[in-house]
Amino acid sequence: MIEKTTHVPIVVSDQDRAVDFYTRVLGFEKRQDYQQEGRPRWLTVAPHGQEVEFILVKGRYTVDPRPPADAESGGNHHVFSTNDCRADFAALTARGLKFKDPAPIDAPYGITAYFTDPDGNHFALLQSKQPANGRSGETS
Amino acid sequence: MQLTHVPIVVRDQDQALTFYTDVLGFEKRADYQLPGRPRWLTIGRKAETLEFILVQGDAKVDLGLGPEAGSGGHHIALTTADCEQDYETLKTRGVNFAVGNYTKPIKQAWGTSVTFKDPDGNMFVLVQPNIVGKVFTAVSRLRR
Numbered sequence: 063m064i065e066k067t068t069h070v071p072i073v074v075s076d077q078d079r080a081v082d083f084y085t086r087v088l089g090f091e092k093r094q095d096y097q098q099e100g101r102p103r104w105l106t107v108a109p110h111g112q113e114v115e116f117i118l119v120k121g122r123y124t125v126d127p128r129p130p131a132d133a134e135s136g137g138n139h140h141v142f143s144t145n146d147c148r149a150d151f152a153a154l155t156a157r158g159l160k161f162k163d164p165a166p167i168d169a170p171y172g173i174t175a176y177f178t179d180p181d182g183n184h185f186a187l188l189q190s191k192q193p194a195n196g197r198s199g200e201t202s
Numbered sequence: 203m204q205l206t207h208v209p210i211v212v213r214d215q216d217q218a219l220t221f222y223t224d225v226l227g228f229e230k231r232a233d234y235q236l237p238g239r240p241r242w243l244t245i246g247r248k249a250e251t252l253e254f255i256l257v258q259g260d261a262k263v264d265l266g267l268g269p270e271a272g273s274g275g276h277h278i279a280l281t282t283a284d285c286e287q288d289y290e291t292l293k294t295r296g297v298n299f300a301v302g303n304y305t306k307p308i309k310q311a312w313g314t315s316v317t318f319k320d321p322d323g324n325m326f327v328l329v330q331p332n333i334v335g336k337v338f339t340a341v342s343r344l345r346r
Binding site for chain 1: 204207239240249255262265267274275276283329343
């Protein structure tokens with residue numbers, strides 16, 4: 063039966079702009095980039111040390127409700143764990159990333175910061191207060 | 203930075219939960235609602251920490267491809283040790299494998315795969331990589 067997840071999609075309007083954002087700004091590594099004749103360009107990126115890859119698919123994504131970049135995602139976001147949200151916030155800000163709020167938020171469940179990619183896809187960075195329950199891949 | 207949660211937009215969270223747990227065999231991980239906030243409902247595979255957030259909404263994706271196309275790359279990929287067998291099992295549970303011109307597992311250079319949809323049209327590819335696929339994946343990970 064189904065074992066594990068290897069790829070998840072993110073719809074982007076411009077693959078070159080997206081790969082620049084995900085590698086240079088977020089620090090992901092590019093994993094695959096090729097195009098078979100008559101097929102869409104297969105472009106994937108992933109956080110260092112993680113198996114799951116993002117497929118940067120060229121297209122148009124609409125969702126209702128779709129909050130703007132400076133609003134709550136309403137739960138429609140990807141979550142990244144981090145072991146130091148404030149340090150990541152500073153490093154990513156220095157690379158030009160604009161976060162929703164001027165500083166990380168102290169929430170009951172951890173320290174968190176929200177941002178969007180150039181296409182308005184929402185992300186949350188979370189330094190969880192709960193320990194990584196002994197399962198691998200929980201934090202970097 | 204490691205990915206821990208991935209959203210899947212669904213029109214009806216209860217219907218989606220039934221599909222992902224009863225049909226696909228995911229386990230429910232979190233299900234609660236804070237006052238004034240959307241219901242936070244997540245599922246995951248037993249063997250992995252990654253969770254999918256079943257978000258209530260109505261999403262549309264336009265890849266500019268024809269009706270004959272498969273997922274066009276807009277899919278969540280999952281691995282399996284036996285694609286044909288999973289296809290038969292999931293088909294008896296009512297999973298929709300009609301995506302573009304595709305209806306059943308196909309053999310490719312890198313393995314066997316089949317595409318299916320959840321009740322909201324979100325697409326999945328179930329992949330059984332062969333030795334070529336496994337080597338290709340390993341090499342792409344080493345090549346930094």
